[in-house]
Structures are given as C-alpha cells and as structure tokens.
Amino acid sequence: MDLQINEQQRLLKESVQKLAADLYPFEKREAIRLSEAGWSRDYWAQYAELGLAGLTVEEAYGGIGCGPFETMVVMEELGRSLAPEPFVATVLLGGGLIRHAGNEEQKERLLPGLCSGELLLAFAHLEEQARHELHDIATVAAKTADGYRLKGRKTLVLHGSDADVLVVAARLSGDRLDRDGIGLFLVAGDASGVSRQGHRTIDGRPAAEIVFQDVDVPSRDMLDAPGETLAVIERVADETIAALAAEGVGVMDEMLKMTIEHVGLRKQFGTEIASFQAIQHRLADMYIALEQARSMAIYAAGIGRDNDPERRGAGIAAAKVQLCRSLRYVGQQAIQLHGGIGMTMEYKVGHLFQRATAIEALFGGAEHHLQTLAAGGGLFAA
Amino acid sequence: MDLDFTDEEAAFCEEVRDFVRKSLPRSIRQKMLFNRELTKDDLITWTRILDKKGWAVSHWPVEWGGMGWSPVKQALFIDVMQQEMAPDTLSFGTSMVGPIIYTFGNETQKKRFLPRIVNLEDWWCQGFSEPQAGSDLASLRTTAVRDGDDYVVNGQKTWTTLGQHADWIFCLVRTNREVKKQAGISFLLIDMTSPGVTVRPIQTIDGGYEINDVFLDNVRVPAENLVGEENRGWDYAKFLLQHERTGIARVGASKASLRRARELAEREGRDNSARLDLPHIRSRIALLEVELKALEITQYRVLSEESQSGGNSHSPAASILKVKGSEIQQAISEVMLDLAGPHALTLLTPADGHNDLDRSWAGTVAETYLNWRKVSIYGGSNEIQRNIIAKQLLAS
Ligand SMILES: Cc1cc2nc3c(=O)[nH]c(=O)nc-3n(C[C@H](O)[C@H](O)[C@H](O)COP(=O)(O)OP(=O)(O)OC[C@H]3O[C@@H](n4cnc5c(N)ncnc54)[C@H](O)[C@@H]3O)c2cc1C
Numbered sequence: 098m099d100l101q102i103n104e105q106q107r108l109l110k111e112s113v114q115k116l117a118a119d120l121y122p123f124e125k126r127e128a129i130r131l132s133e134a135g136w137s138r139d140y141w142a143q144y145a146e147l148g149l150a151g152l153t154v155e156e157a158y159g160g161i162g163c164g165p166f167e168t169m170v171v172m173e174e175l176g177r178s179l180a181p182e183p184f185v186a187t188v189l190l191g192g193g194l195i196r197h198a199g200n201e202e203q204k205e206r207l208l209p210g211l212c213s214g215e216l217l218l219a220f221a222h223l224e225e226q227a228r229h230e231l232h233d234i235a236t237v238a239a240k241t242a243d244g245y246r247l248k249g250r251k252t253l254v255l256h257g258s259d260a261d262v263l264v265v266a267a268r269l270s271g272d273r274l275d276r277d278g279i280g281l282f283l284v285a286g287d288a289s290g291v292s293r294q295g296h297r298t299i300d301g302r303p304a305a306e307i308v309f310q311d312v313d314v315p316s317r318d319m320l321d322a323p324g325e326t327l328a329v330i331e332r333v334a335d336e337t338i339a340a341l342a343a344e345g346v347g348v349m350d351e352m353l354k355m356t357i358e359h360v361g362l363r364k365q366f367g368t369e370i371a372s373f374q375a376i377q378h379r380l381a382d383m384y385i386a387l388e389q390a391r392s393m394a395i396y397a398a399g400i401g402r403d404n405d406p407e408r409r410g411a412g413i414a415a416a417k418v419q420l421c422r423s424l425r426y427v428g429q430q431a432i433q434l435h436g437g438i439g440m441t442m443e444y445k446v447g448h449l450f451q452r453a454t455a456i457e458a459l460f461g462g463a464e465h466h467l468q469t470l471a472a473g474g475g476l477f478a479a
Numbered sequence: 480m481d482l483d484f485t486d487e488e489a490a491f492c493e494e495v496r497d498f499v500r501k502s503l504p505r506s507i508r509q510k511m512l513f514n515r516e517l518t519k520d521d522l523i524t525w526t527r528i529l530d531k532k533g534w535a536v537s538h539w540p541v542e543w544g545g546m547g548w549s550p551v552k553q554a555l556f557i558d559v560m561q562q563e564m565a566p567d568t569l570s571f572g573t574s575m576v577g578p579i580i581y582t583f584g585n586e587t588q589k590k591r592f593l594p595r596i597v598n599l600e601d602w603w604c605q606g607f608s609e610p611q612a613g614s615d616l617a618s619l620r621t622t623a624v625r626d627g628d629d630y631v632v633n634g635q636k637t638w639t640t641l642g643q644h645a646d647w648i649f650c651l652v653r654t655n656r657e658v659k660k661q662a663g664i665s666f667l668l669i670d671m672t673s674p675g676v677t678v679r680p681i682q683t684i685d686g687g688y689e690i691n692d693v694f695l696d697n698v699r700v701p702a703e704n705l706v707g708e709e710n711r712g713w714d715y716a717k718f719l720l721q722h723e724r725t726g727i728a729r730v731g732a733s734k735a736s737l738r739r740a741r742e743l744a745e746r747e748g749r750d751n752s753a754r755l756d757l758p759h760i761r762s763r764i765a766l767l768e769v770e771l772k773a774l775e776i777t778q779y780r781v782l783s784e785e786s787q788s789g790g791n792s793h794s795p796a797a798s799i800l801k802v803k804g805s806e807i808q809q810a811i812s813e814v815m816l817d818l819a820g821p822h823a824l825t826l827l828t829p830a831d832g833h834n835d836l837d838r839s840w841a842g843t844v845a846e847t848y849l850n851w852r853k854v855s856i857y858g859g860s861n862e863i864q865r866n867i868i869a870k871q872l873l874a875s
C-alpha cells in the first residue's frame with residue numbers, strides 16, 4: 098500500500114493548479130458562467146494543450162495514458178476551482194465508453210480528436226423514468242437494412258448541446274428494464290432527427306434534453322460490445338463516480354478553507370466568531386466529514402479498476418454514500434457559518450454548495466447507493 | 480389536560496378551511512404548492528381577500544382590526560391557513576412594525592400607518608441587519624442625527640427581504656454613540672421614496688431575488704417618524720422577538736409539505752416499478768412526522784404557558800420552536816431533493832415551456848433546498864438560539 102502521490106502526480110497537480118489559478122478567479126469564472134454556453138472552448142483548448150483532454154487515453158491515440166489516481170488528482174483541483182469545462186462529459190463519459198467499447202477503427206477515428214480538444218463528446222443515457230437505474234432504457238434502436246434507427250428521449254445529457262458526437266444508449270431488444278439487449282451508438286450532434294434543448298443544471302452547468310426522432314445510424318457507428326454493453330456502461334459510471342468523489346473532495350476542501358478564513362476574520366460581539374466553541378466544534382466536524390470522504394475517494398479510485406463488477410460496484414456505492422453525506426454536511430455548515438453572505442451568488446461558497454448538491458444527485462445519491470449496498474452483501478462479506 | 484379540540488375549535492378549523500378553499504385563487508395556491516415566488520400583486524390580492532373577511536390581522540387588538548381570538552385559536556387559524564397553502568401575510572407589516580406601532584407608537588402614527596398595513600397598501604421591509612451587525616445586532620452603525628425637525632440618516636442595511644417592493648422600511652438606527660451600545664438605538668420609520676435611499680438587489684443561491692442592500696445616504700426623515708422614545712429602540716426590537724412566537728415554528732406549512740412528500744413518494748413508486756431507495760425515503764418522511772407532532776404539542780404548551788403567565792414567560796421554549804421548526808423545514812426539503820433524484824438537477828421554469836406545474840415538481844425542489852438554508856440563519860440563527868437555551872438552563 099502506498100497512500101502518497103508520486104512525483105509525476107505531484108507535477109500534474111501543480112500544472113492543473115496553475116491552469117486553474119489563471120482561468121478561474123471569481124470574476125473571470127462568473128463571466129464564463131453567465132455567457133451563453135456556460136463554458137469556454139478557448140479554455141478547453143488550454144486543457145488539451147496540457148494533455149488533460151486525453152488524460153485517460155492511451156498514448157497510441159494521442160493521449161497521456163493516465164490512470165484513476167491521476168484522474169483523482171486532476172478532479173480534486175477542478176472541484177476546488179469550480180471548473181465548468183466538459184471534462185466529465187467528454188473525457189470520462191464519452192471518452193470512457195469509446196475506450197472500453199470502441200473497436201480499433203472507432204478509436205482511431207475519435208480519440209485523437211478528443212485528445213486535441215477539438216472533438217466534444219457527451220453521453221445520452223438517462224431517461225426521465227429511469228431514476229438512477231443504468232439499465233432502464235426505453236429508447237429503441239431498430240434494425241434497418243444498413244444500420245439502426247433510433248427513437249427516444251434522453252434527459253440530463255451533460256454538455257449535450259455542444260457535443261459534436263453523442264454516445265447514445267438504446268435498446269436493440271427486450272423490455273425497458275431488461276439488462277440485456279442494450280447498444281451504444283455514435284450520433285453526430287447535428288444529425289437529422291436529433292433535437293436538443295439546452296438548459297442549465299442547478300449549479301449553472303450546461304446540459305440538454307435530447308429527442309431522437311428516427312435517427313439513422315450506420316452499422317459502423319455502433320460500439321462493439323455485444324452482450325456486454327451494460328457492463329461497459331456500469332464500468333464507465335463507476336469510474337465517473339470515483340472521479341466525482343475526488344471532485345467533491347476538492348469542493349469540500351475549498352468550502353472548509355473558505356469557512357475557516359471567514360470565521361477567523363468575521364467579528365461579532367467584539368471578537369472573531371472563530372473564538373466561539375460552538376463554531377470550533379462545527380469546523381472540527383466538517384474536517385472529519387471531509388477526511389472521511391477523502392479516504393473514500395482514494396478507495397474509489399483504487400476499486401474502480403477492479404474487474405469484478407460486484408466488488409467494484411459495492412465499493413463505488415460505498416464511496417458515493419460517504420461522499421454524499423459529507424457533501425451535504427460540509428456544504429450546509431459552510432453556508433450556515435458564513436451567515437447571510439453564504440446565501441448569495443456574490444460569494445464563491447454558495448457556488449461550491451450548488452456544485453456539491455449537483456454532485457450528490459449525479460449517478461445516484463446516498464439513499465440509492467446505500468440501499469444497493471444493503472441489498473447486496475455489504476462491504477465486509479467474508 | 481385534554482388534547483382534543485372542543486366542538487367550537489373543530490368548527491372553527493372547518494370554517495377557515497372552507498374559506499381558504501373557496502377564496503384562495505388557484506394560481507396562487509399552485510405557486511405555494513411548488514414553492515415558487517409570489518409576485519407583489521399575488522400577495523396584495525390575497526391580503527385584500529383576507530381583509531374583506533376581517534382576517535388579515537386577526538392577532539391584532541380589536542380596535543385596529545383584530546379578532547380578539549385566544550392564542551390557541553390564533554394558532555389554529557395559522558395552522559389551517561398554512562395547511563391549505565394560503566400565503567402568510569407580509570410579516571414585516573402584520574407581525575413586526577404593526578405590533579410595534581400599536582404598542583409603542585403615538586395616536587397619529589397608529590391612525591396613519593395601521594390601516595394601510597392591514598390591506599397592504601403600504602409594503603414594509605425590515606432594516607435591522609447591517610454588514611457588520613448580524614447576530615450582534617446591537618453593534619449596528621447606521622446613524623440618525625437630529626437636524627431641526629428631521630433626522631439625517633446615514634448607513635447601510637443589508638439582507639433586506641423584499642425591500643425591492645417596499646414603500647417603507649423600519650430601521651434600527653444609532654442616535655447616541657456615547658452610551659452602552661444597546662442604549663443608543665432608536666426605531667425609525669423611513670419612506671423608501673426619500674432622496675438618498677438606494678436599493679440594490681442581491682441574487683441568492685437558488686437563483687432568486689428576495690434580498691437587497693439598502694443604502695441610506697443623507698436621508699432626511701421627519702422626526703415624527705420616530706416610534707416611541709429616542710434611544711429605546713432596542714427594547715422595542717426585543718419586544719418583537721418575544722412577541723412573535725406563533726408562526727415561527729411553521730407547523731402547518733410543514734404538515735402540508737410532508738403530506739405532499741408522502742404523496743409524491745407514493746406516486747414515484749407507482750410510476751417507477753419498485754425502486755429500492757423509495758421505502759427508505761418513506762420512512763424518513765414518517766420520522767419527520769413524529770418530530771413535527773412533538774413540535775406541534777410543544778408549540779401549544781408554549782402558548783398555554785403564555786396565556787397562564789400573561790405573556791411574561793421566560794422559558795426557553797420559544798427557541799425550541801425556532802430551532803426545531805427550521806430544522807424540520809430543512810429536513811423536508813432534503814427529503815424532497817432525494818425523492819426527485821436526478822430530476823432535481825434540472826431547473827424547470829415556465830419560461831422553458833414547462834407550464835405543467837404538477838409534472839415538473841422535481842424541477843423546483845433543489846431551489847427550495849438551497850433557499851431553505853436561510854431559515855436557520857435569519858431571525859436569530861440556530862447557534863444564537865442554542866446559546867439562549869443554554870444560558871437560561873444554566874442560570875436557573
Ligand atoms: C435570506 C435572508 C433574509 C434576511 N432578511 C432580513 C431582513 O429582512 N431584515 C433584516 O434586518 N435582516 C435580514 N436577514 C439577516 C439575518 O437576520 C442575519 O443574517 C442573521 O442575523 C445572521 O447575521 P450574519 O448573516 O451577519 O451572520 P453572523 O452573525 O456573522 O454569523 C455567522 C455565523 O456565526 C454564528 N455565530 C454568531 N455569533 C455566534 C455566537 N455567539 N455563538 C455561536 N455562533 C455564533 C452564526 O450563528 C452564524 O452561523 C436575512 C438573512 C437572510 C439569510
């Protein structure tokens with residue numbers, strides 16, 4: 098066991114910190130948030146220059162071939178700085194699916210563009226009725242002479258409005274809740290029959306509702322994972338949850354830092370409010386919650402590589418439970434200890450709390466994962 | 480002891496319920512159900528409907544339009560109103576400045592201001608907090624200096640709720656800097672249209688605009704707008720805190736939201752086959768029902784004690800109402816958030832073409848969750864309330 102980051106990871110951390118310090122001072126980030134797209138292509142090009150767009154892609158396709166611990170290091174910094182760029186949508190979700198399920202031709206076609214920052218991907222998966230179940234898919238892919246015809250509606254497609262290529266989960270056979278019969282398809286964002294309605298999520302990030310109305314997809318654009326598609330989706334979701342755990346840690350770390358700073362400066366009753374023991378104990382509890390989540394983010398990065406889907410799933414569920422509980426506690430207390438200023442959009446801590454709340458809800462909250470874990474064998478089954 | 484309603488009380492609740500069901504405009508009820516912002520006009524409309532019935536300021540002295548109900552009857556009234564999704568009247572007028580004026584104001588002030596509060600002809604806002612004076616309100620710095628027949632007021636008020644709609648603001652201002660800080664504060668009524676008053680809206684984390692900065696720059700306020708005696712303002716502010724006990728727990732409103740949570744949990748279960756997390760969310764709802772019932776009885780105990788002691792009770796129970804009432808409200812908003820799952824992430828607004836409020840319930844729960852963090856901050860934060868409880872426990 099080695100719980101320290103290595104030299105290469107430290108350098109990666111520093112370069113992301115430097116980028117974030119440059120791109121995300123409060124006012125600069127606000128200008129991006131309030132812009133029409135809500136994120137910046139120019140910034141994304143700078144990510145690509147540092148190799149971040151191809152972080153997890155093998156070198157053969159133009160990436161830098163990093164693993165989950167490097168992803169963890171990067172995500173923590175992106176969390177801290179509230180970066181709205183499409184790292185999750187393009188690199189982790191879209192890129193992850195192509196890496197795990199694409200054939201050689203598809204990888205060669207798409208991954209270099211992903212790494213250079215020119216190609217944006219999004220994962221059109223979740224459906225309104227699905228709640229958090231990854232296999233609940235009603236969108237249909239009907240066989241045609243030379244491919245498939247997609248019909249259905251997807252919701253909460255992160256960065257879905259701007260993606261050049263959508264990876265769409267659709268049903269080749271079976272019923273809505275069957276675990277088999279799911280396929281993944283590459284669809285151009287502007288293909289005929291695709292209509293996208295962009296909106297913002299509660300943290301101000303862009304997402305889209307997308308309708309696929311008889312969209313024709315040639316056979317070569319179906320990802321190659323016959324019979325295994327759900328397993329691939331689950332793996333990519335697990336890897337993404339592990340990365341979100343690290344992002345959440347960054348968000349919490351920043352909230353705690355801001356809160357410590359605030360209570361040290363804020364004076365009421367003639368003294369810094371940090372001098373009140375009620376406040377000190379609250380800070381201590383926030384710190385404990387943060388460190389518990391940090392441990393589970395590290396655990397998630399490790400177990401995310403596990404090839405046994407049940408063991409991996411249980412570990413990831415456990416990490417998400419801890420993450421969600423910590424995010425809620427640390428977030429709420431950060432606002433509380435800031436008082437009125439914490440409730441406003443004029444101060445970063447409120448934006449961090451919004452993101453914390455969004456991370457909770459992405460890929461299932463504490464309640465969902467706790468019940469999954471409870472219904473399975475738990476974590477310490479012999 | 481008897482926990483049952485008398486026939487008269489039961490009939491009264493029925494009467495209030497019938498009235499709201501008949502008179503509350505549907506559009507307002509819908510907005511209340513989905514925690515959407517009411518417009519200024521919505522609240523004026525509803526206040527005037529209430530006023531016509533004689534119930535806009537039922538808790539006031541009869542002389543000024545009150546109903547002369549007992550505290551318990553008044554609490555029942557509020558409970559039923561909230562359960563039926565009726566908006567509260569504008570508390571800054573009906574529960575704050577109104578009672579201050581009829582208790583400490585002079586006849587001219589009573590005649591001039593009270594009737595216009597009853598029908599919401601004047602929209603009032605509360606100018607207590609300042610950037611440097613939050614929990615430690617007595618350290619406020621806004622000054623009022625006497626100059627002939629006027630006070631000249633300088634300073635900044637902040638977090639002023641709905642100040643953007645206000646015709647008047649009641650302020651605590653410093654009139655004497657030489658004495659102990661509580662002893663140099665006065666209570667002043669300021670016309671928002673006076674030269675030198677500037678309102679700056681502040682966006683909150685739910686995306687809404689309900690709070691403001693109010694800048695006061697050489698504002699001339701006629702001395703006749705001083706309430707009571709100069710330098711006694713702190714006593715009047717304390718009176719407010721002790722006076723307004725019913726309502727802070729918001730038991731009726733929480734009953735309504737729990738009922739709604741239960742309904743939605745059942746519906747979500749129906750529409751989505753058997754979801755594993757839903758039974759657990761339902762047991763959280765049940766647990767909150769237990770806590771709310773306890774709080775409801777506590778509230779009636781506080782009222783009953785108050786009636787016994789003629790309003791001079793010093794038990795820390797009122798602080799229980801604030802702490803527990805706000806925590807329950809927040810916990811319900813968390814249940815709703817978890818119930819909505821991923822749909823909570825999507826903000827659905829009528830502007831996006833989602834006019835069907837009933838289908839898009841999940842699109843507002845995150846806003847409510849974020850917004851409700853305020854209830855443990857304002858009105859004496861929950862930390863301050865716990866300090867009050869502990870102080871009284873240790874003193875006795
Ligand atoms: C949405 C909203 C609406 C509001 N509307 C109005 C309004 O209309 N009019 C108006 O006048 N005011 C209004 N307020 C202001 C509100 O009353 C203040 O926010 C509140 O008094 C807290 O003050 P503060 O924000 O300066 O926080 P601070 O007083 O700086 O407190 C920061 C934190 O320190 C804690 N703390 C402070 N002192 C102690 C102590 N001794 N022991 C332990 N903990 C302590 C607090 O509990 C809080 O958690 C509103 C506030 C909000 C958030």
